[in-house]
Structure formats: C-alpha cells, structure tokens
Amino acid sequence: MPLAPTCRAVARAGLLALLPLVVAAAHVAARPNHYGQSDRVERHMLPVVTTGPMDPVWRPDGNALAFAMRGDVWTVPADGGTAVALTAGPAYHYEPAWSPDGGRVALTVDADGNLDIGIVSASGGAVQRITTGPEVDVEPTWAPDGRALFYVSARGNRFQIRRHDLATAEDTLVVAGFQPAVSPDGTRLAYVAPVPGRLGSGGIWVKPLPDGAPRLVYVDETEYRAHPRWTPDGQSLLFVSDVGGSNDVMLVSAAGGDPIRLTIDAHDEFAPSSSPDGARVAFVSNGTGPTTLYTVSAGGGPRSAWRAVPLRARTPRTPAGRVHVRVLGPDGRPTPARVTVDASDGRGYAPDGGFHRVSLANDTHYFHTAGEADVEVPAGRTTVEAAKGFEYRPARLTVDVPAGGVRDVTLRLTRLVDLPARGWWSGDTHVHDLHQGLEGLSHAEFFDQLRAEDLHVTNALIHMDGTRLMGRWDDLTGMPYPGSTPQYILQYGEEFRGSLGHVSMLGVKHFALPFTAGERNTPYAQPVIDAAYVDSAHAQGGIAGFGHPYLSRASTPAAVASTLIPVDVALGKGDFYDLGALYSDELASTEVYYRLLNCGFRLAATSGTDNFSDVGRDPPPGSDRTYVHLRGGGPVTLARWLDGIRAGHTFASTGPLLFLDVAGREPGDEIALRAADAPRLTVRAEATSITPMARLEIVVNGAVVQTVAATDSLHIAVATEVSLPRGGWVAARVVGPPSRYVGDDYAFAHTGPVYVVRDGRRFTSADDARFLADAVDAVRARAWRASRGARRPSARNSRRRSIGRAPCMRRSSGTRSPRIVEYARVPSRAPAGGAAARRLLGLRRANRCARRAAHRGARGGAASGQRRLAVRVSRGAAALGALSHRAGHGCPRRVDGALRPAAAALRERRGHDDARPADRARGVGELRQRGRDGGVRARRDAAGDRVRRRGLRPAPLRAARPAAWLRAVVRRQPRGRPVARALGGDRGTRLPRRG
Incomplete structure (x- = not known):
C-alpha cells in the first residue's frame, strides 16, 4: 500500500477495527475488484501501470510520440531519444491523447482510488481534473476543433461515451460504448460496443455525429483490445484483432468489409496510432516481457520491417535515485520473492524490464524477483518489503533514497514454519498463465513467479474463453514443465468451462474436447452435464473437481443451481471442492460444501486462485492455495500430491496455516465408532499466520460448536471435546480481516473433515438432502430454459x-466412423x-x-x-x-x-x-x-x-x-x-x- 494513504486505504484501515462487520460484509458479497467493475473490465479494459510504453499517440506535427509508462505520461522524439515525463505522483497517469494544437495532453488519472479524466500541458506540470465524480472515467480523445473531449464513463450500470465541452463544462451522453475515436473531420465517431448474439467485448461501430444511427463495421471475439483509431484521410480504421491467434494490428474500411493484417508476428501488438501524414503506424508489442514501442510503414509488415523507438534515457519531473534490493533466505543466499517498493510520492514501482502488477483485493503494487532488483524511484523515504508465500515472515525496511544516488536494501526472510519438513506441501489447483494480458509471459518467467511465491505444486489450466484458446496447445503433455525442480513442480491441466459451472482437471495427459459448453452463437450453445469430463480425468489417472463454486451466498436451491455441483456429486463425480478462489466467496462456498458432506459425500477441501499470470491487475498465483499432507515423508511429486487430495489430507487457505487433530486422526481420515463407544471425541486445532486472524471455529456437521477469538492475531489454538452421538464429520476453520498479505478478500483457512462413522453408518441430514434435491430440480429447469x-x-x-x-x-460397417x-x-x-x-x-x-x-x-x-x-x-x-x-x-x-x-x-x-x-x-x-x-x-x-x-x-x-x-x-x-x-x-x- 502506498505510503501516502488514499481514501480507500483510510477506509480499509477503519474497517479493521470493526472486524466482525468486515467479515460479515465480505460474506454477503465477495468482490476482489478495485474499481467496482467486473473482473473482465478490471483485468483487460481499465489501464494499468506498465514498465514498458503503452498507448502511444503522435504529436500533431508528427515529430514526437506521447505514451504511458511507470505511472506517468512521457514524450519522446519519433525516432527515439530521451523520454521526458509530463506528470508526477502521487497519482498514476495513463492513456494520453494529444490536443489538435499540440499544446495539451488529455489523460486518465488515478487519484484517491478512482479513475478520472485530466489535462496536462505538453511541457508538463500539474494535471487539471476534468471529471471528479465517483464513476470510472477513462479513454479520453479530442474533438478535432479542440473544444471538447470525448471520454468513457461507467454510469447507469453501463459504459457510456460522453462529450465534455471545455468552455461550458457541459457534459452530454453520445452513445453507449467505449474506446471512442472521432474522425479527422469531426463528423463521425468510431467506438466499440457489444454486438447482440456475438461473443467478446464488442464490435467496431461508426456513428454519424451528433445523432446518426450507428453502423456495425467489424466484429470479432476480442477482449477490450480493439481500440479503433482513424487514418488521417478518414477512410479507414486501425484496430487490434486476435483472429489470427495473436493480437495484431489490422486495417479495415470505415464503411466495413474485410480487414487487412498489418503486423505479422506470433506475439501481441496493441494500441495502434497513425502518424499525422499517414505514412507510419505506432504501436507496442510485448514479445517476451514488457511492451516495446515500434513504428512501421502504413502498409505493415513482419517484425523485421518494424522500427523500434529506443528510450535511451528518462527525465522524470522530480529528482530520482535508485534502490538496489537483495532478498536473502534463511541460509543467507539470494532467494526468489515477491517485492513491493512504495516510494516517497506514494506510488509503487518495479524494475526496468520487470512485470509491474497490482493485487485487486488490496491495491498493493508488486513484482517478482529472483533475488536481486534495481528500481528507480523518486528521491526520499522509500519502503521496501519482501514476502514469499505463507510460510515465511515478510521482511520490511524503510530507507532514504538520495537524488542521483543508490541505496542498498537487504531483506532476510525467516521461516514461520517449515511445512515440507512436516510433510505438508503447498500447491494451487487453479492457475492460468496466459489470458490476454499485456505481458509477454514465457514459461521461464511464469515459473519464476511460482518459485517466488514458494508454491510447490502448480496446476496451470488451459481453457477456452468463448472460442479462444487461453494457453498453448503443446503445453499439455502429461509431464511436468521441463524446468521443474524436485521442490517446485509446474504441471499443465485443463479447465472445462460450461454455462453451469467449471471443472478443473488435474494430472491429465490429453485434452477432453470441446473446452466449453453453453456458449451462444457457437456449435456448443447447448448446456450439457459435465460428468464426462470428470470421467475423462479419472481415465487418464488424474483427478477433477469444482473451481470457484459460489460468489455469493447460495441460500436457496435456485442459487445452488447456478452450477452442476449437486448433480455431479450425487452421481459420485468429483474429487475436490475449491473452498478458496478469487471469484467465489469462501464462507458462501462452505455452505454448499457442508450440505454435500451432510449427505454422506466426501470431497477434499482445496483452494485454487484462478488468477491470470500475464495480466497486470491480478494477485499472484498461490493467493488461494491447497496444502496436502504426504504421509511417510519423502519428496513431493505430482502423483503423490494428487493422491493426497484423493485421500482428503488437505487444508485450504488464503493465508493462515491451520492444523486439525480429532482423536489422533487428521483430515481425510475416518473414525469408526461402535454403538457402545463414547460419543465424545477430543479435538485439537492450531492456526499460525503471517496475516491477522480474528477467530478459529470448530465445525461439526455444518454447525459451529466452538469459537475461539484471537488474542494473538497471528496464532490461535484450541483443545476441546465434541459430541457426535450419530457420527458425522469434524473440521476447523479460521476467518480474519483483509490484509496486504492476502490476495483474496479476507483471511480464511479450512481443513478437510475428519469423518466419524457410527455403527457402520454415515451421518446424513434429511434437510440438506431435500435442499440439494430441490437444487437438482432447479438445475433441470435452468438447463432447459437455457x-x-x-x-x-x-x-x-x-x-x-x-x-x-x-x-x-x-452397426456393422467396414468404414471408420x-x-x-x-x-x-x-x-x-x-x-x-x-x-x-x-x-x-x-x-x-x-x-x-x-x-x-x-x-x-x-x-x-x-x-x-x-x-x-x-x-x-x-x-x-x-x-x-x-x-x-x-x-x-x-x-x-x-x-x-x-x-x-x-x-x-x-x-x-x-x-x-x-x-x-x-x-x-x-x-x-x-x-x-x-x-x-x-x-x-x-x-x-x-x-x-x-x-x-x-x-x-x-x-x-x-x-x-x-x-x-x-x-x-x-x-x-x-x-x-x-x-x-x-x-x-x-x-x-x-x-x-x-x-
């Protein structure tokens, strides 16, 4: 969190004092998004800090380019040279748009936790705020006469393009949509808006101004990447499309028709902008790592025809120095870690060439390092912190960075607990490496993230979003990533994404196709039951389970019927249930989990983050992780880790480390009681954590039978007895407040249950069986309606x-089907x-x-x-x-x-x-x-x-x-x-x- 607190930070600090209310509110509606928008909008549409250039735009004379980078707007000569900053902290600045006279630059500014529109002089200085309301306002563009700004605002539960008159401050609605671009003659507006019946964020429309009827020019299944821009003659539109398998710059007639591909490359290109004379096109490409600024002739060409715009030096608006960070492990050697650098201007920074990321839940800016990093920051008081998963205590140090100098910072991490030595190995059941992010993420860079998070077993799931593959076909081999080590394993799996829930398939060797169902306007529009995907995983020696079950409380059968979980489990399908996930609420998901357990079904308690590792605005992998106990010691392997999930020897966590013992048994074990045996069992539970905890609870057959409030927020223990006269199950859970060390909404941990069988019979609840039966009825009705x-x-x-x-x-036939x-x-x-x-x-x-x-x-x-x-x-x-x-x-x-x-x-x-x-x-x-x-x-x-x-x-x-x-x-x-x-x-x- 920045040193200069924002309004959001102050509010969060106040909420910590009202812990019970915080947890209750989080239970009602978990939402790990910073600006209150959907996850797709926040991850892909809204601007984010990058260490490479973004959103280039030409100066009207064609001699310079403006772009966003490192939280500021910069200018650089069109052929490269020294980049000069126009802005400075504490706000972050994005999406520059040069005025027609070249004297001003409109931009998006993030101040006090909200996105607004502002204007800054082309020579730099203070930013004049144009919008100040609570709505999200982004993507400014100028009217050709310079008298007005068009921008996008999230008002009325939808994105609107609005026109702001700079002389009168009159603000009027133009059309519903986003990514506006005004034609050179000012008579037409190109923009993006949804196309009924089509997948993706929308198609490109052209609307005659002020009140003409919009006309659809082009549509494909993009993810907020189109960004149409006019050519100087007003005849064509530049835009970005991934129809060729990667994001490429395309050109289409403003009257519609077939587009022409201008950039031919396997990597991604974004944000094209035509030079004033129409001779060249500026854009950025990620390659492998952060984006780089390029220009190419108006006719396009392969990468060999592109011309890089080198940034040979930087001139920030405030004096700057450098901080050299070294992170050491308990053995005194450099170790991979997650690092935050909060500078004197209140902003977060990352090293050149690094991947600057922001955690959605707590607005913490961070990057990953292999052990050493060199970061340029504004001179003054700077706080550096290093963290490494849940089992190391974070280390923090504040130093004064001199202008023009370098300050060395060495942080030593110490163990909170050595869980591998006790046979407990961390992992994540649900991570994605590639999902339309701006970062060119290679396998090695992705694996470095996992090591920095001390995530021992990572299941990266390849899936399809709509009709687009998210991942690489060749990654699913049934073998760990070749760079895996004895301590850290990366294995690719599959996620089936149906309209009635998603299934995570771990340890599989080949794809079960198609990846999706219930997608309208596709051959896979029919909703289906997903049990065959579970069977496919089992046939390949893997396991399958349910990711991000419920985002809000599923207190009615109709709410539970948003997924096929009750159907699958009733049919004996599924091996695990992700209690923790970014896009589900932990406490809400436990409600349905308890009902399933109360019907005699057995599912391992797990967590899977479901993060996108190439997206800048997302928490790191392992924010929701699964710990598996490998009995008998020995090294971790994927097969042993999956076997531990099958056996239920697990606990799920967003931060706390939680252990349970019931009469000498651990999660997943069964205690068989005879009719004459005493019904009371001893229970011991202990939780330790790097993030504050509020309470530890003992749960018996879905009921909290004992609550222990935290006196030491980082350690809680309880020893008690529980009575199970008719058998059932016992589990423990921990709940705590939000924290900078929690990538999800709040601290949470839950053990798998210890099962108690009485006289050879499993406990079942008639109420819960009826409830789930009604949920199955609701699934049938929902599927038929869809x-x-x-x-x-x-x-x-x-x-x-x-x-x-x-x-x-x-039938008998001599031909192959x-x-x-x-x-x-x-x-x-x-x-x-x-x-x-x-x-x-x-x-x-x-x-x-x-x-x-x-x-x-x-x-x-x-x-x-x-x-x-x-x-x-x-x-x-x-x-x-x-x-x-x-x-x-x-x-x-x-x-x-x-x-x-x-x-x-x-x-x-x-x-x-x-x-x-x-x-x-x-x-x-x-x-x-x-x-x-x-x-x-x-x-x-x-x-x-x-x-x-x-x-x-x-x-x-x-x-x-x-x-x-x-x-x-x-x-x-x-x-x-x-x-x-x-x-x-x-x-x-x-x-x-x-x-």
Missing part, C-alpha cells in the same frame, strides 16, 4: 452422443453414493453394454476386460454430453432421466439427522429456517423412476406432467420399493463392504 434459446440456431450441428450410448448404437471417440474409465470405487447413483441411473446396464461391445471388438485391438464407457461426439457437437441419453437398446435416456432420479435420490436420503443448534452457522452464525417438502414432489419423482424401470419413455423435460396424469401412471405401476431408496433409507446409509 437450451430453448440455444437449440434453434444450432440444432443441425449440435447432435450429441452420450456415455454408454455409443457402443449400443454401433468420422466421429471423435474418447474413452472414459469408470472408477471401480467411486465416492460415497457413486455406485448407488449409477445403479439408480442404469449406468451399470450401460457398463455391461460397453463391456460386451469392447469384448466383441477385442480382435480389432480394443482392450479386453477394462471397464470403459465410450463417449462419441459428432463433429460440431455441443460437448461430451455425459448424461444426455437417447432411447434405444436399454441404455439410460435423457438429461431428464438423469436429473430426476438424482433429485429423488437426494430427497430420499434420510438418516441420522442431528438436531440443529441455534448457532447452526453456515457463514455468519444465523439460524437458517428451511421449508420442508410435503412429499408430493418425492412421490412424483419416485413414480417417474418406476416408469423408467419398466422401460417406458419418461415425459420430456419441457412437458410439465399434470397431477392427474401422474396419479394415473402411479396406479398402473406395480408396487415396490422406490428406486430412489438406493441411496439411503430411514435407518441411514450403510457403507459398502470392503473387498
């Missing part, structure tokens, strides 16, 4: 095949309830069918004796629709045929339901009253199950079955135990015999 709009445009290319269906559909086939191994031991769920859904019949088909095809090379289910996907298929069954050959049918029995199974899952104490605290300690189902819905679903058992076609999802019809169906069916009882009866759920 699919109604998706089916029409993509009906011809979204035919799907399903798990267990393909072998039954095989054109369909893509992926095989997903069915685990012989699924999580609790999995086998029963598959029995319920008829998947065992599908298994037998698949095995028979595999046996028949053994002579053609099929592996005999392996339990495999085939997934066939037509070309252009919507996804690996695992449970979207079609009629025929006795195989399971329809999404509805899967979801209805799953809901019934949960609803029938009654058992040992402990009385809820008044402080049944799922987040903030309030008693939660839930209405009970009268049983009509359960009887209806059970009747539907009996229909399916007799081989009849169930009613389609879109048809609401009338009650009279349902009663008639029930009367026609033979009496018998409902199939839904397969998951449990009134006396609890018996464990399967070991075998």
Whole structure:
C-alpha cells in the first residue's frame, strides 16, 4: 500500500477495527475488484501501470510520440531519444491523447482510488481534473476543433461515451460504448460496443455525429483490445484483432468489409496510432516481457520491417535515485520473492524490464524477483518489503533514497514454519498463465513467479474463453514443465468451462474436447452435464473437481443451481471442492460444501486462485492455495500430491496455516465408532499466520460448536471435546480481516473433515438432502430454459452422443466412423453414493453394454476386460454430453432421466439427522429456517423412476406432467420399493463392504 494513504486505504484501515462487520460484509458479497467493475473490465479494459510504453499517440506535427509508462505520461522524439515525463505522483497517469494544437495532453488519472479524466500541458506540470465524480472515467480523445473531449464513463450500470465541452463544462451522453475515436473531420465517431448474439467485448461501430444511427463495421471475439483509431484521410480504421491467434494490428474500411493484417508476428501488438501524414503506424508489442514501442510503414509488415523507438534515457519531473534490493533466505543466499517498493510520492514501482502488477483485493503494487532488483524511484523515504508465500515472515525496511544516488536494501526472510519438513506441501489447483494480458509471459518467467511465491505444486489450466484458446496447445503433455525442480513442480491441466459451472482437471495427459459448453452463437450453445469430463480425468489417472463454486451466498436451491455441483456429486463425480478462489466467496462456498458432506459425500477441501499470470491487475498465483499432507515423508511429486487430495489430507487457505487433530486422526481420515463407544471425541486445532486472524471455529456437521477469538492475531489454538452421538464429520476453520498479505478478500483457512462413522453408518441430514434435491430440480429447469434459446440456431450441428450410448448404437460397417471417440474409465470405487447413483441411473446396464461391445471388438485391438464407457461426439457437437441419453437398446435416456432420479435420490436420503443448534452457522452464525417438502414432489419423482424401470419413455423435460396424469401412471405401476431408496433409507446409509 502506498505510503501516502488514499481514501480507500483510510477506509480499509477503519474497517479493521470493526472486524466482525468486515467479515460479515465480505460474506454477503465477495468482490476482489478495485474499481467496482467486473473482473473482465478490471483485468483487460481499465489501464494499468506498465514498465514498458503503452498507448502511444503522435504529436500533431508528427515529430514526437506521447505514451504511458511507470505511472506517468512521457514524450519522446519519433525516432527515439530521451523520454521526458509530463506528470508526477502521487497519482498514476495513463492513456494520453494529444490536443489538435499540440499544446495539451488529455489523460486518465488515478487519484484517491478512482479513475478520472485530466489535462496536462505538453511541457508538463500539474494535471487539471476534468471529471471528479465517483464513476470510472477513462479513454479520453479530442474533438478535432479542440473544444471538447470525448471520454468513457461507467454510469447507469453501463459504459457510456460522453462529450465534455471545455468552455461550458457541459457534459452530454453520445452513445453507449467505449474506446471512442472521432474522425479527422469531426463528423463521425468510431467506438466499440457489444454486438447482440456475438461473443467478446464488442464490435467496431461508426456513428454519424451528433445523432446518426450507428453502423456495425467489424466484429470479432476480442477482449477490450480493439481500440479503433482513424487514418488521417478518414477512410479507414486501425484496430487490434486476435483472429489470427495473436493480437495484431489490422486495417479495415470505415464503411466495413474485410480487414487487412498489418503486423505479422506470433506475439501481441496493441494500441495502434497513425502518424499525422499517414505514412507510419505506432504501436507496442510485448514479445517476451514488457511492451516495446515500434513504428512501421502504413502498409505493415513482419517484425523485421518494424522500427523500434529506443528510450535511451528518462527525465522524470522530480529528482530520482535508485534502490538496489537483495532478498536473502534463511541460509543467507539470494532467494526468489515477491517485492513491493512504495516510494516517497506514494506510488509503487518495479524494475526496468520487470512485470509491474497490482493485487485487486488490496491495491498493493508488486513484482517478482529472483533475488536481486534495481528500481528507480523518486528521491526520499522509500519502503521496501519482501514476502514469499505463507510460510515465511515478510521482511520490511524503510530507507532514504538520495537524488542521483543508490541505496542498498537487504531483506532476510525467516521461516514461520517449515511445512515440507512436516510433510505438508503447498500447491494451487487453479492457475492460468496466459489470458490476454499485456505481458509477454514465457514459461521461464511464469515459473519464476511460482518459485517466488514458494508454491510447490502448480496446476496451470488451459481453457477456452468463448472460442479462444487461453494457453498453448503443446503445453499439455502429461509431464511436468521441463524446468521443474524436485521442490517446485509446474504441471499443465485443463479447465472445462460450461454455462453451469467449471471443472478443473488435474494430472491429465490429453485434452477432453470441446473446452466449453453453453456458449451462444457457437456449435456448443447447448448446456450439457459435465460428468464426462470428470470421467475423462479419472481415465487418464488424474483427478477433477469444482473451481470457484459460489460468489455469493447460495441460500436457496435456485442459487445452488447456478452450477452442476449437486448433480455431479450425487452421481459420485468429483474429487475436490475449491473452498478458496478469487471469484467465489469462501464462507458462501462452505455452505454448499457442508450440505454435500451432510449427505454422506466426501470431497477434499482445496483452494485454487484462478488468477491470470500475464495480466497486470491480478494477485499472484498461490493467493488461494491447497496444502496436502504426504504421509511417510519423502519428496513431493505430482502423483503423490494428487493422491493426497484423493485421500482428503488437505487444508485450504488464503493465508493462515491451520492444523486439525480429532482423536489422533487428521483430515481425510475416518473414525469408526461402535454403538457402545463414547460419543465424545477430543479435538485439537492450531492456526499460525503471517496475516491477522480474528477467530478459529470448530465445525461439526455444518454447525459451529466452538469459537475461539484471537488474542494473538497471528496464532490461535484450541483443545476441546465434541459430541457426535450419530457420527458425522469434524473440521476447523479460521476467518480474519483483509490484509496486504492476502490476495483474496479476507483471511480464511479450512481443513478437510475428519469423518466419524457410527455403527457402520454415515451421518446424513434429511434437510440438506431435500435442499440439494430441490437444487437438482432447479438445475433441470435452468438447463432447459437455457437450451430453448440455444437449440434453434444450432440444432443441425449440435447432435450429441452420450456415455454408454455409443457402443449400443454401433452397426456393422467396414468404414471408420468420422466421429471423435474418447474413452472414459469408470472408477471401480467411486465416492460415497457413486455406485448407488449409477445403479439408480442404469449406468451399470450401460457398463455391461460397453463391456460386451469392447469384448466383441477385442480382435480389432480394443482392450479386453477394462471397464470403459465410450463417449462419441459428432463433429460440431455441443460437448461430451455425459448424461444426455437417447432411447434405444436399454441404455439410460435423457438429461431428464438423469436429473430426476438424482433429485429423488437426494430427497430420499434420510438418516441420522442431528438436531440443529441455534448457532447452526453456515457463514455468519444465523439460524437458517428451511421449508420442508410435503412429499408430493418425492412421490412424483419416485413414480417417474418406476416408469423408467419398466422401460417406458419418461415425459420430456419441457412437458410439465399434470397431477392427474401422474396419479394415473402411479396406479398402473406395480408396487415396490422406490428406486430412489438406493441411496439411503430411514435407518441411514450403510457403507459398502470392503473387498
């Protein structure tokens, strides 16, 4: 945090004194964004500090360029030379726009935690603020007559382009959109705005001024990178597109048509600007590392044709010196670390060539170093701090930096605790390396970030955002990154991003395609059930789980139905549940996690940051991390780390280190009690932390049974006894306030549960089973509503095949099928309830069918004796629709045929339901009253199950079955135990015999 406190910093400091209210507020709405905008806007649209030039613009005479860098606006001769700063701290300055007469520069200024528009003299000086309101105001551009500024403002819950008259201060709305550019004759406005039915941040529009109708010129799926700019003749527009696989400068006619690619390079180019005579184009390119300023002829060309604009020296507006930073480990040798340098002007700085980043949650500016760094800062009092993950105490030192001199700063890090020596190894289940960032991030630079954060196991997930790949196809090899060491492992995996939640696939060797589902206006518009992706991960020897589950409290079944988590878990799918993640709220996510545990399911407690490591405005990897206990000692490997997650030997954390012992057992273990055994168990929990903690809580079957307030905010311990007369589970959690050492919203840690089985039966809660069954019903309704709009445009290319269906559909043919086939191994031991769920859904019949088909095809090379289910996907298929069954050959049918029995199974899952104490605290300690189902819905679903058992076609999802019809169906069916009882009866759920 800067030394000169901003209003936001002061407010945060005041909130620390009101800790309970802070935590309660964070629980209601977690939002790790600084300016109150969406994560995409803050990460990709809003300006950020860079160590390389950004947003170049030509002086009207064509002899100089202005650009933003290091928090200031600078000018440099067009052929290179000494860069001269026009601005100085404490504010940050971005997005310069030269006035038509060349005497002034408009810019975006970040002062007191808000973005506004300002003007500074072309010779430098104080910035005149044009806007001062609380809204985000960015992207200024001049009217050709110099009398007005056009800019973008976030007002009325959308971005608007506004015109500000400099003489009268009159401010008027022009159009909804962003990235404005006024034509040279002042008669037209080019800008970017969403295009209905199309993915991405928007297309390029041209609107006649002042009140003409906008016309769409060009659209592709970009991420706030287009930035259209006019050519001097007013006939064409320069812009940026990634349609070629990387961001390139393009040229398109202002009347529309096919664009021409001007920069031909594998790296990214941004922010083009045409010279006044139209002969050259200025832009920046990242290559590997920070951006570099280039010009190229108006016709474009490959990198060899570009001309670099060298910055041979810098002249800041205030006297400057340098601070030389050395970070040493406990052994006295240089060690990688995260460093913050807060200078005398209140701003953060990074070394030349470094990656200047800002943590969204706490506005802390930082960079990573291999152990030494040299940083230019304004002369005066400067504070340097180094941190390295959660297990080292941060080191901090304040020095006076002389003008024109160098001050040496040596920081020694000491261990808070040596967890690897105790068998606990940190990792992150969900990190991204490439996601449309401005930094040209190489593998080596990414790996240096992980070592600096002391993150021992990193799972970097390749995924698709819309229809664009985020990552590199060649990175998924099933082997660690070649630069990995015995202590630090980088392994690439996959993230499936569906419209009903995301699935993280760790330890996989090849992709399960497609990456996405539920994306409108694509062949993958149909929402699908994602269980096949979990099966694919298992078939490859990996694991799969649920990332960033819930951003806000999921207190109703409809809210829980925003993801497929209750469906997947009811089917025995999923190995872990990320309690911690940037874009979910930890306490909100625990509510659903507790309900799942209370239905007898077992999921490891994990954390995955979900950060974008090439984006400047984002926290570092490992901000939400998973600690796994590798029993028996020995070195860490990815296979052992994943096995530890499978076994549940974990705790999740955003900072605190939390340990739990229940009667000598650790998280993931099971305590088997006989009927005659005493119900009370001893519990010991201890937390230590580099970030303040407020309280430690013991949780039994979802209820907080004991709270210990922190007397020492960096260490809390408790020893107590708990009573589990009917079994259940015990876990511990820690909650604390926001902190500069926490990359998420607040300090949080949660252990995996220790399970207690009484007389061979697992604890189940009827209330939670009914709640989740209602959530499954809500998922079905939500999926159908979403699919109604998706089916029409993509009906011809979204035919799907399903798990267990393909072998039954095989016909004798001498030709190879054109369909893509992926095989997903069915685990012989699924999580609790999995086998029963598959029995319920008829998947065992599908298994037998698949095995028979595999046996028949053994002579053609099929592996005999392996339990495999085939997934066939037509070309252009919507996804690996695992449970979207079609009629025929006795195989399971329809999404509805899967979801209805799953809901019934949960609803029938009654058992040992402990009385809820008044402080049944799922987040903030309030008693939660839930209405009970009268049983009509359960009887209806059970009747539907009996229909399916007799081989009849169930009613389609879109048809609401009338009650009279349902009663008639029930009367026609033979009496018998409902199939839904397969998951449990009134006396609890018996464990399967070991075998």
